[in-house]
Amino acid sequence: MKITRVEAIPFAIPYVKPLKFASGEVYEANHVLVRVHTDAGVVGVAEAPPRPFTYGETQDGILAVINTIFAPAIVGLTLLEREVVAARLAKTVGNPAAKSAVDMAIWDALGKVLGLPVGDMLGGFTDRMRVSHMLGFAEPAAMVAEAEKMVETYGIHTFKVKVGRHPVTLDTAVVRALRERFGDEVELYVDGNRGWTAAESLRAMREMADLDLLFAEELCDAADVLGRRWLVEQLDVPFIADESVPTPADVTREILGRSATAISIKTARTGFTTSRRTHHLAEGLGVPVVMGNQIDGQVGTACALAFGSAFELTSRYAGELSNFLDMSDDLLTESLQIRDGHLHRSTAPGIGFEIDPDKLERYRTDS
């Protein structure tokens, strides 16, 4: 069960429809596939999506930190020494997506060696999750049309609407149009990716007071410490901290500082080992959790599904598990299938997906 090699493979898959939001735009999935090889012959796999506008990581940076620091630090450890791996990776600051992919690939390998699904190893609460779809910036009619397609084709009934544009009425009009089109058939919440000030956020939330929002996420920057506390105090829906809580310590600070009242867990930035800590912390603090999407491909989505379905708290609300639908292709032998608004996790050992070697050959950018 010893780790013999860590491989980091860059690949690029174009999006059919780019995702646009207040802090950035994504046109191509230029991720890094991480493979952890073992002396048992088993290979664990996960992916790292670089998000420079959120965490500062780039595809080249992820390759460099894995090849030059992480791989030499963990080769020779066994798959059971996940806390030793975590401690060694923690010696390097930042690099959350690179660390997470290494961590999740190790869990995948361990599951394969033991013949157990990772979702069961983590907690085994359920075998499925309800799916929430993120609607990126577009004209109101186009965003409503996308939601219609998601309802009709996939049975999705929960939507996270990206907001944070100026004037705020641009976005509030979209949310109103969605509520008018679907009535109480759908759940709606908004994510500002820090695009508004605290005052703009409050104005927008007041304008949407009659639209029965489920949550508001990261509407303004957590660095505006008092402004955000002022905003959160006046809201009557939970305020989700997303990019402001990449570590458990950040969760503690934001929740105890009263500048958030719910959190997003993203396996793309906290892997399985740290996501588990974050989950337990959220449970202890008594705050709601939404499984978030770091604009993951199908590999990353399978990871979020494995973790989210493992606990009651992480599967209570719909998880953001559908944005791989915007990609022109993916790497799996069998695509994830959203049916009746749900994703079911695989019962196969490990995270539960297989990489198609032909697809990897086609999309990798290092050969």
Ligand code: MUC
């Ligand atoms: C989200 O919830 O903010 C946008 C940037 C990122 O890192 O994740 C996405 C979605």
Ligand code: MG
């Ligand atoms: Mg967010």
